[in-house]
Amino acid sequence: MSHLLRTSRLFAWLFLTGLSVTVIVTSGLYLYLRPGLPPVEQLLDIKLQTPLRVYSKDSRLIAEFGEKRRAPITIEQIPTIQLQAFLAAEDARFYEHFGVDIKGLARAAIELVSTGSIQSGGSTITMQVAKNYFLSRDRTFIRKFNEILLALQIERELDKNRILELYLNKIYLGNRAYGIAAAAQVYYNKPVAELSLAQMAMLAGLPKAPSAFNPLANPDRALIRRNWILGRMRDLDFITGDAYDLAVTAPLTAGYNATDVEVDADYVAEMARSAIVQRFGDGAYTDGYTVTLTVDSLKQQTATDALREGLEAYDRRHGFRGPIGQIDQETLEETTPSDLVLNYPKVASLTPALVTGIKDETLSVRVHARGVGDAVMPFDTMTWARRYKTEDLRGPEPEKPSDVLAVGDVVYVHINEKAPGGEGKETLPTVALAQVPRAEGALISLDADTGAIQALAGGYSFRQSKYNRAVQAKRQPGSTFKPFLYLNALENGMTPATIYNDAPIVFDDSELETAWRPQNSSGQFYGPTRLREALYRSRNIVSIRLLRDVGIQKTLDYLKQLKIPVDNMPDNLSLSLGSGQLTPMELARGLAVIANGGYDVQPYLIERIEDVNGDTVYQAPETILCDQNCDELAASATPNSEGAAAGTSEAELESVPSASESAPEVRVMRRLADERSVYILHSMMRDVIRLGTGRRALALGRTDIAGKTGTTNEQKDTWFAGFNHEVATTTWVGFDQPAPLGRREFGASTALPIWIDYMEVALKGTPPATMPRPNGIVNIRINPETGKRARPGEDGVFEVFKEEDAPAPLTAEDEDERNGNGSGDGLSRQIF
Template sequence: MSHLLRTSRLLAWLFLTGLSISVIVTAGFYLYLRPGLPPVEQLLDIKLQTPLRVYSEDSKLIAEFGEKRRAPITIEQIPTIQLQAFMAAEDARFYEHFGVDIKGLARAAIQLVSTGSIQSGGSTITMQVAKNYFLSRDRTFIRKFNEILLALQIERELDKNRILELYLNKIYLGNRAYGIAAASQVYYDKPVNELSLAQMAMLAGLPKAPSAYNPLANPERAMIRRNWILGRMRDLGYITPDAHDLAVTAPITATYNATDAEVDADYVAEMARSEMVERFGEAAYTDGYTVTLTVNSVKQQTATDVLREGLEAYDRRHGFRGPIGHLDKTQLGNNELSDLILNYPRVETLVPAIVTGVDDKQQLATVFTRNVGETIMPFESMTWARRYKTDNLTGPEPDKPSDILSTGDVVYVHIDQKPNTEPRANAKPNARLAQVPRVEGALISIKADTGAIEALTGGYSFRQSKYNRAIQARRQPGSTFKPFLYLSALENGKTPATIYNDAPIVFDDEELETAWRPQNSSGQFYGPTRLREALYRSRNIVSIRLLRDLGIQNTLDYLKQLKIPTENMPSNLSLSLGSGQLTPMELARGLAVIANGGYDVQPYLIKSIQDVHGEVLYEAPRTILCDQDCDNIENKVTATTDIDFTDRSPEYSDDAAKSDNDATKPETRVMRRLADKRSVYILHSMMRDVIRRGTGRRALALGRDDIAGKTGTTNEQKDTWFAGYNHEIATTTWVGFDQPAPLGRREFGASTALPIWIDYMRVALDGTPPAFMPRPNGIVNIRINPETGKRARPGEEAVFEIFKEEDAPPALAPEDDNQGTGNGAGEDLSRQIF
């Protein structure tokens, strides 16, 4: 008995000693580690890494930038059954324990002792929150002890629902998906509240091992894990046996659903990304900013599509450069075609295809593409494919498919949107022969009164070339420069009726090896010509004589007044022909000044920026078009934030000011008048004639009388342009090679750039009423003799012309012999002979 008592006492002392040592060690660990633990309050301030998302002004996704896909969600937005699925999988006693599950830790310890290695960590959801937000993933005892201490702190300071919400927004669930909301979209392309029970259980199985239990990578293991979780949910009373039995028989429905852009706008997406990084640094990719742009999704998609179509149309006119590759019979016989085609990249809508057969009798070729398989390519889709020789020369028109293709050729094709109903097509969509254009282009469309960019594309393919020609390419504008020259003339007393002699002219220049003999594009000369006709017929000689009269430096100074960059403008008469350099954006901005009636314009792309919580951080300045007392208006705008310019009028008045206490109200930008409204109005009239009777006649297809514009083609057709507008929208298109080279003898602004402009504006203006610049005071209509530019006598052939009142030609006396001068109309032409 005494032996048993002594043994019991010994065991008791050993237990107490062990317990004391454990308490001392535990206290020592706590005292040692506690100072290094982060405060739990940081959890409330932590910004989950959420990607940058870029949207159009009508809320269509343009792009997403960031390594991690995440869409933070509140616990109220998550169905209860989904929460229970995660608890069944990870921590069934979550709402019962105090942050640490003693049973789980004991189980993990027994596994360690029995196997000699860590089998499971015994972590609760709270411990996983501590690890995911604050600690590394190293499997060490020190890290585990830190995890336990943090979990205890978290449980003391946060409620259970908040802890569960943090967990479900942080966990990695595979395929770059972080958080339950992102995973729901990636695997099932729908929000969490629309998932089925089987799908919820599948997602709940991912945290344990996102790769091993991934339904895309390991569907069998994922199915086993899912069904185990469903069984746990049944055993825990979360679901009924019937619901369990139905869910375990459900097939795997997970597919990879990348966040697809809804608008093809890579160039504007890159512009937005660049500006966001400039504003916020690397945090732009992780802090969940939402950027809304000024571009309209329909107009932007149209701009992207019509530019590509226009460049492809040019490329087809100049012939087929041959296949991009060729496979011999051995390669075709010994390999899977789907593997061979992987060596050739897709370029936007152009798909690589292997020619598997050529049938001249049926006038078709058969081709294999990765997505469609084998389908046919009718000969009528290849008839454009004359052999390319030079930009000015192609081979004869092909008579049969074998003139173009042979078996084994690899070519690019377009795939029709709908299956062909012909029997030979086997209900598959047909292919059409295509090739990647070498020529490039740009399109910019700006809202004339505010500068908001409504559409922009900087090339055929952003994936092929990130060089944004819309804002980076400095090219000669050619005759699209002439409207600025003519506006300067109208500001300096010239009129649409001013006569200039379109006759040969020669200039000697010491810097040139030979004398400069400029010509019109037609190579002909037309004699005395009114400025109106000279502009819409794009007469080069008249422009040169006009610049000589105005003065080169005076004209450069006027360009600066219009805020058109002059750093790359020549100080010689070639300036009149557009030999300076401007980017398409700079030209479009200058055009918008003309379009809006002469006010300054500052193009901008970002409409607003919101943080991850939806709070507006930035809103683009509102604009006010100012005619008078602009300094005073600017001072008022700077001094107050309560001016409402929603209903903006051309002239500011104090009556427009209204109280507004919105702290996020955007700034207001005062846009000053840069050109006389009467001069601009007259120029509008002259440029509308470019459409009605001049080089832009193709635009009559739009059936609108409110559009105006100017074509442009430089020497040797290296750059071709069309710049056009109505009073509300200004759009510029450019086509050329990145390394300046001739486009071909028959290529002009009217044949390359104008069709692109027309196709875009047909959509951009659809359903909009005519937009004319209002006629200002001080304009008069006068009948003139079109030959002399002077007032017409009764009975003479005459046309109506518009003038500023002070520049109108004087009334003729009855005895006037129709000679002499008068305000530029009928001026002496003798000095213009040479």
Template sequence: MSHFLRISRVFTWLFLTGLSATTIVTAGFYLYLRPGLPPVEQLLDIKLQTPLRVYSKDSKLIAEFGEKRRAPITIEQIPTIQLQAFMAAEDSRFYEHFGVDIKGLARAAIELVSTGSIQSGGSTITMQVAKNYFLSRDRTFIRKFNEILLALQIERELDKDRILELYLNKIYLGNRAYGIAAAAQVYYNKSVSELSLAQMAMLAGLPKAPSAYNPLANPERATIRRNWILGRMKELGYISADAYELAVAAPITATYNATDTEVDADYVAEMARSEMVRRFGEAAYTDGYTVTLTVDSLKQQTATEALRNGLEAYDRRHGFRGPIGQLDKAEITGNELSDLILNYPRIETLIPAIVTNVDDKQMAARVYARGAGDVAMPFESIKWAKRYKTDNLTGPAPKKPSDVLSSGDVVYVHLNTPSAESEESDTQITASLAQAPRVEGALISIKAETGAIEALSGGYSFRQSKYNRAIQARRQPGSTFKPFLYLAGLENGKTPATIYNDAPIVFDDSELETAWRPQNSSGQFYGPTRLREALYRSRNIVSIRLLRDLGIPNVLDYLKQLKIPTENMPSNLSLSLGSGQLTPMELARGLAVIANGGYDVQPYLIQSIQDVHGDILYEAPETILCDQNCDELEAAQNNDRGMEDNPETSSQEDNAATTREQPEPRIMRRLAEERSVYILHSMMRDVIRRGTGRRALALGRDDIAGKTGTTNEQKDTWFAGYNHEIATTTWVGFDQPAPLGRSEFGASTALPIWVDYMRVALNDTPASFMPRPNGIVNIRINPETGRRARPGEEGVFEVFKEEDAPPALPPQDEDQRSGASSGDDLSRQIF
């Protein structure tokens, strides 16, 4: 008995000694590691890395920027059965333990001793939260002790639901998906609440090894893992036996679902991204900002498509430049066509395709198109493809498919998918021959009153070229500059009835080797011409004489008044022909000043910025149009702002508000006299009705005005048009200035793009005219002399400022009418 007692005492002392040593070691570890542990409060302040999302003003997704796909949600938004699936997979005793599961740790320790490796993890969900948010992923005992200590801390300070919510928003689930909401979208294109039981179990199996158990990369292992989790859920009483049987029999339905943008607006998205990085630095990509732009999704999509279609139409007019590649017969027969075609990139809607057969008897070809397989290409879609020789010369029209194509050619095609309304059940996809245009262009549409950008496209393809021609390309505006010159004339006593002589004129310039002999685009001269007619017929000689009459310095000063950049404007008479340089955005902004009646315009793209919690950090300011006392209005606004910012007058709630940016209202001063602008509107509407912009009559509206523009050698072509609500500018040209071809003008290249866009932009909107200001009169004039017409004399009505209206002729002056204009000596104006 005494022997037994002695042995018992020895074991008791050994146990107590071991327990004391363990306690001392544990306490030592705690005292050593505790100072380096982060405070749990940081969990509540940590910003999950959430991408930057850009939306149109009608809430359509334009773009998403960021390494990680994440969409944080609350635990209330997650179905209970989904929570149970994760607990069955990772920590079935989550709601029972205190952050550390002793049974789990003991089981892991025994496995480590007996097998040399850990077969089942001992980490709880709380420990994983500690590791994912604060610690490294190093597999060391020090890190494990830190994890345990931090888990105990987290459990003391946060409730279980909050811990589980943090876990489900942080975990990596493969394919750039972080958090359960992002994973549901990536694998099933569903919200969390829409998942089936089998899909929930599949997602719950991913945290253990996102690559090994990924249903896309390894469906067999993923299925085994899913079914094991479903079995655990049945054992734990989370699901019934019938639900288990149905779920394990469910097929794998996971597919990769990239973020689907809803608007094709890459150039706009890049403008928003660069502005966000300017404001917030690299945090713009991770802090979950939501940017709402001013663009309308329908108008933006229309702008993108209208520009591409217009550039392709120009390119087709100048012929087919040949295939983008050539494969020999051995390559076609000895390889998978689906692999070969991957060597050629897709460009927006242009699909690369390999010509596999050309059949002149059937008047068709067959092609293997990327993503569509074998499709027919009827000759009707090939007939446009005359051989390109130069920008002014093409070969003859093809008469059969083999005149254009041969087997092995790699070409671009458009795929023509039958419409859903098609009554023919056997209608199949066909291909149309296409090519990537070399020509480029831009379109900008601005809300005239506020400056909000409604649509913008900076080129054919952002993937091909990040160069945003809408805001970066400085080009000669050509005749689209003339409205600003004519507005200067109207502000300086000229009228639409003022006569200038459209006759040859020669200028000697010491800087030029030869004299300058400007001429009209037609090469002809038309004699005495009223300013109204000179504008809508785009007469160059009249513009030159008008500029010389007004004075180059005066016109440049007036451009500065309109806030049109003059740094790249010449100080000579070629200024009148638009030989300066402006970006399409600068021209569109100047046009908007005319469209809104003469008020300043500051184009802007961002309507609002929200943080990850939905709080508004920035909102575009109100626009106030100001005619007079603008300084006093701005001072009053500043005083009001000062009162709001004064801590003695602001509420505590306002002072506690975050860093919301509250810009001052935009005070848009009048830059041009409203009667002059009103008269110019009348003159520019005639460009559409009877001048170079007649193609716009297809819109069937009488409230639109505009101006075509074509520079020397057709290197730049434009159309700038508007009504009182919206101003839109289009440009077409080569990035490296070169002639577009002798037959190409603003009316044939840029105007069709403008019409296609404005047809949608103005659809179902009422006519919008600038209100008629006081001090305007309509006078019937003689169109040949510009003077007031006599009763019975042929005449037209013209609009004038009251003080500039032509005086009535006394009867005795009837035979002396010729030779004067608006009371001025005609010979002086002619020369």
């Protein structure tokens, strides 16, 4: 008995000693680690790594930037059954324990002793929150002890629902999806509230091992894990037996669903991304900013499509350059067509396709298109494919499919609808032969009053070339420059009735090897011409004479007044023909100044920025067009609220105040040009559409549009710049490395069709918008041959003038000159 007593005392002392040592070690660890633990309050301030999202003005997703997909969600937005699925999988006693589950830790300790390695951590959801938000993922005892201490603190300071919400927003669930809302989108393309029970259980099975139990990578293991969780939910009375039976028989429906971009606007998205990163640094990708742009989704998509279609149309006019690849017969026999076309990327809306068969007798080609499969290419989609030789020379028109393609060719195609089938006949998609255009282009559309960018396309395909031609390409504007020259002339006393002689002119220049003999694009000369007609017919000789009279330096100074960059403008008479250089955006901005009646314009893209909590951190200022007391208005507004400096650079376009700066509430836009001169120019530029080089735009059936075509020497740059009083849109087409587009290519044939396709949609349903007639304007009937007042009963045309510049009433001297008795000095001054 004494031996048993002594043994019992020994074990008692050993137990007490072990317990004391454990308490001392634990207390020591606590005292050692406690000062280094972060305060739990930080959980309330932690920003989940949420991507940057960019939306159109009408809330359509344009782009998402960031490594982690996450969409924070409140616990009230998560169905109870989904919460129970995670509890069944991870921590069934979550609402019962105090942050640490002793049973779970004991189980983990037993596994460690029996196997010699850590099998499971015994972690509760609270412990996982502590680890995910504050600690590393190293599997060490020190980290585990920190995890326990933090879990106890978290439980003391936060309620259970808040802890569970933090957990469900933070956990990694595979495929870059962080948090339950992102996972529901990635795997099922649904919000959490619309998931089925089987889908909820599938998501709940992912935190344990996102790779091993991923339904996309390991569907068999994912199914086993899902059904185990469903069984746990049944055993815990979270679901009924009938619900369990139905859910375990449900098939796997998970798939990979990338974020659905709703607007094809990569160039615009990149401009927005660059601006946000410039202001917020790398936090732009993780802090959950939502950026709303000024672009309208319909207009933006139309701009993208119109530019692509216009470039493809140009390309077809110049012939087929051949297949992008050729597969030999041996490879065709050994490799499936699906694998072969994977080597060729999609470009914009063009899909690579392998020619697998040609039937000249039925005038059709059989192809295998990437992502589509077998398809039919009718010969009538190939008749344009005359062999390309040069921009001005093509081969003969093909008569059968084999004149264009051969088996094994890889080409680009447009995917059409399925061809109608009949009884016993297969139904296949039809495709149309296409090719990636070599020419590039840009389209910019601005709100003429505010400068808001309504649409912008910087090239055929952003993935093919990230060079944004809309804001980066410095090109010669050609005749689209002439409206600024004519506006300056109108401001200096000339009128639409002023006559210049369209006749040969020669300039000797010591810097040139030969004399300069400028010509009109037609190569002809037309004699005395009114300025109105000279503008709408784009007469080069008249523009040169006009610049000579107005003065080169005076014109450059006027361009500065209009805030048009002059750094790349020549100080010689070639300036009148648009030989300087402007980006499409700079030209569009100058055009908007004309469109709105002469006020300054500062293009901008970002309308609003919100943080992850939905609070607005930046709002674009209101634009005010100012005629009088502008200094007082600007002084009362926030500093730096006036228009941009001369020119609008890419950096200025992307510039937005940082979160610490206060955005100006108003932007004061001063008048830059006399409204009467602008009004007269509007009427002259409407004649470009009605009577001149822009007649194709009559197809829009509108009376309020005006514009100007532009084509540079050798057709290297082609333009159309057009507007009504509310919208100004500019299009450009050319090669990135300037080269001739072809003898028959002009602004009216390349750029104008793109402009028409866009403006047809942009102006649809809008009432006519013309500039109101200002005071001090008169209409007078003139003789179109002399530009003077028409005599009563004489054929004449009405012209618009400023009151002080109107032709003087007829005198007896005018009558003598009309009868051939005068000197004619007034006209002769303009002829030589």
